[in-house]
Amino acid sequence: MRPNRLIGWYVFPALLIGCAVMVTVYFVQNPGGPMAARLLSYAQVLTSTRQHLILVLVSSLLAIMAAVPLGIMISRPQFRKIGIVIENVINIAQTIPSLAILALFMTILGLGFNTAIFALWCYSLLPILRNTFAGIKNVPEGAIQAAKGMGMTPWHILRRIELPLAYPIVMAGIRTAVVINVGTATLATFISAGGLGELIVTGISVGRDSLIIAGALLSAIMAILFDHILGQVEAALTGNN
Amino acid sequence: MIKLEKVTKVYSDQEGPAVDNLSMEIKDGEVCVLVGPSGCGKTTTMKMINKLEEPNSGTIYVDGKDISTVNSIQLRLDIGYVIQEIGLFPHMTIADNVATVPREKKWPADQIRHRVDELMEMVGLPPKIYRQRKPADLSGGQRQRVGVARAMASDPPILLMDEPFGAVDPITRARLQNEFLRIQEKMKKTIVFVTHDIDEAIKMGDKIAVMRRGKLVQYSSPDEILSSPANEFVSKLVGKNRSIKRLHLIKAESVLDSGISLTVKSNVPVEEVEKVIEASYIGVSMVVNGSGSLLGAISLADIREAQGIPTAGEICQPIFNTVDTGATLNDALSVMLNYGESFVAVLSTGNVFAGIITLGDLLELVKSDAA
Numbered sequence: 001m002r003p004n005r006l007i008g009w010y011v012f013p014a015l016l017i018g019c020a021v022m023v024t025v026y027f028v029q030n031p032g033g034p035m036a037a038r039l040l041s042y043a044q045v046l047t048s049t050r051q052h053l054i055l056v057l058v059s060s061l062l063a064i065m066a067a068v069p070l071g072i073m074i075s076r077p078q079f080r081k082i083g084i085v086i087e088n089v090i091n092i093a094q095t096i097p098s099l100a101i102l103a104l105f106m107t108i109l110g111l112g113f114n115t116a117i118f119a120l121w122c123y124s125l126l127p128i129l130r131n132t133f134a135g136i137k138n139v140p141e142g143a144i145q146a147a148k149g150m151g152m153t154p155w156h157i158l159r160r161i162e163l164p165l166a167y168p169i170v171m172a173g174i175r176t177a178v179v180i181n182v183g184t185a186t187l188a189t190f191i192s193a194g195g196l197g198e199l200i201v202t203g204i205s206v207g208r209d210s211l212i213i214a215g216a217l218l219s220a221i222m223a224i225l226f227d228h229i230l231g232q233v234e235a236a237l238t239g240n241n
Numbered sequence: 242m243i244k245l246e247k248v249t250k251v252y253s254d255q256e257g258p259a260v261d262n263l264s265m266e267i268k269d270g271e272v273c274v275l276v277g278p279s280g281c282g283k284t285t286t287m288k289m290i291n292k293l294e295e296p297n298s299g300t301i302y303v304d305g306k307d308i309s310t311v312n313s314i315q316l317r318l319d320i321g322y323v324i325q326e327i328g329l330f331p332h333m334t335i336a337d338n339v340a341t342v343p344r345e346k347k348w349p350a351d352q353i354r355h356r357v358d359e360l361m362e363m364v365g366l367p368p369k370i371y372r373q374r375k376p377a378d379l380s381g382g383q384r385q386r387v388g389v390a391r392a393m394a395s396d397p398p399i400l401l402m403d404e405p406f407g408a409v410d411p412i413t414r415a416r417l418q419n420e421f422l423r424i425q426e427k428m429k430k431t432i433v434f435v436t437h438d439i440d441e442a443i444k445m446g447d448k449i450a451v452m453r454r455g456k457l458v459q460y461s462s463p464d465e466i467l468s469s470p471a472n473e474f475v476s477k478l479v480g481k482n483r484s485i486k487r488l489h490l491i492k493a494e495s496v497l498d499s500g501i502s503l504t505v506k507s508n509v510p511v512e513e514v515e516k517v518i519e520a521s522y523i524g525v526s527m528v529v530n531g532s533g534s535l536l537g538a539i540s541l542a543d544i545r546e547a548q549g550i551p552t553a554g555e556i557c558q559p560i561f562n563t564v565d566t567g568a569t570l571n572d573a574l575s576v577m578l579n580y581g582e583s584f585v586a587v588l589s590t591g592n593v594f595a596g597i598i599t600l601g602d603l604l605e606l607v608k609s610d611a612a
Contacts, residue, residue: 146328149293149401150342150392151317164332 051194059120071132116193124177131173135166182223248299261455274446282455321392321400382413488570497596507554528557
């Protein structure tokens with residue numbers, strides 16, 4: 001158990017970060033031409049990565065804070081019917097391409113960081129909400145009946161029975177949302193909110209592969225890192241680490 | 242005491258009432274079995290007693306109090322509730338499952354721990370081994386034991402049991418039923434027990450309430466149900482072989498033959514055993530140790546294969562066709578059929594050999610009953 005924890009929490013993340021550093025160093029040393037060299041400095045990569053991290057973290061946290069309570073609420077028996085309606089509305093909203101959402105919000109909220117956060121937040125809501133709702137709906141009816149019949153209060157049934165049993169599914173929703181979010185955040189550059197997308201988009205416009213590959217690899221590594229860390233959190237909290 | 246007065250329950254999505262103007266009384270310390278085909282309203286009736294369902298009309302009294310005036314959480318905390326094994330909380334350990342109601346009642350932690358250990362001991366799951374296991378690690382029979390222990394955790398005077406022994410094989414079920422009856426003999430709870438299995442009803446009930454389409458068809462003791470069914474429905478439910486069903490009502494200890502002539506001590510030499518076997522009407526000799534515990538049986542074939550002059554204890558073979566003294570004759574019969582033997586050894590606590598019941602004994606009983 002102990003070595004597993006060591007690998008899960010420290011060794012594997014350190015390896016991923018090591019990869020990211022190697023990718024950065026390699027491309028900064030071999031930018032492939034003077035124009036790319038100007039754009040591919042350590043400072044630039046660091047700034048883009050930091051912006052990307054903040055975009056993902058802030059929008060994901062806000063999405064979790066909104067979608068989990070909402071999911072719990074619409075799973076209450078008295079709201080279930082409304083819940084299905086809300087779920088469907090968000091389901092349809094999710095089919096709008098992410099780039100279109102960014103553009104749409106740009107026309108309303110203008111350019112910049114806040115708009116990007118808001119768009120990413122909208123986009124992360126659904127997987128979390130849907131999984132929270134599904135997770136609670138899937139709790140065995142027998143367990144709830146038994147809990148109720150033994151005199152547990154609705155609040156205790158939610159806290160001690162429904163949420164712990166729904167938890168792995170909720171967590172899977174959060175992981176999906178965050179991983180998608182890392183990818184979608186590369187589009188934030190179009191509304192001048194920065195992020196690793198800036199490397200990629202600049203790379204495309206100046207025709208330099210090194211920029212595109214550096215940006216793509218770094219965001220891919222970030223996605224894997226987030227997914228892994230959330231997996232560790234999940235395992236730690238369910239106690240089967 | 243539980244009393245139902247003209248209780249009716251109608252579901253909007255169903256034709257006809259689920260429970261129709263039902264009145265009955267369940268006395269303290271009695272096991273009342275609600276039995277009937279599916280959809281007859283037995284589960285609904287039970288669920289109205291702990292307010293999982295509210296009747297459309299009529300009144301239910303628990304201990305003289307109209308339960309519609311009682312807070313449902315308070316009411317339920319004082320009524321044990323067992324449903325089929327799916328009712329265990331899969332994410333909690335066995336100890337946490339059993340501790341559910343005491344926790345809701347905010348007992349101090351050490352009292353809860355003590356009570357959980359006591360209950361697990363009572364239902365035959367040593368707490369040292371099982372406390373930290375999850376329901377998924379247990380067999381079906383063990384899970385149902387946990388369900389019973391959990392319902393008894395705060396020592397409620399009333400238990401509601403919805404097919405509590407439904408999802409296990411017949412042998413395990415018989416064992417659970419016997420264990421439960423033994424516990425009930427000491428605890429004297431007021432129990433409402435729902436089943437669709439008339440055999441189980443006959444075995445478990447002090448009173449049986451036969452239900453059909455939401456109505457009470459007959460409410461009387463198992464013996465009466467068997468001897469004078471109220472109408473054709475009840476006699477069909479009970480079935481043709483009523484005298485065989487009576488086997489459910491007779492305890493093994495009341496008919497066994499003490500089998501002294503069949504028994505040898507483990508230290509007797511083999512020639513003596515041979516004489517006993519030749520005189521034995523079951524073709525084997527039972528071997529017991531100094532304190533009377535059954536070690537096994539010896540047949541003539543075992544003696545023939547034996548080398549030298551061993552004692553009985555050295556050549557006896559373990560036997561599995563055994564029942565407890567508390568088992569019914571029906572249990573004895575199913576054990577015989579299961580092992581293809583024409584007798585069972587009856588054991589009291591500590592494996593002490595109490596006697597023998599043969600297939601012939603059972604036939605004799607059924608015959609005299611039918612006559």
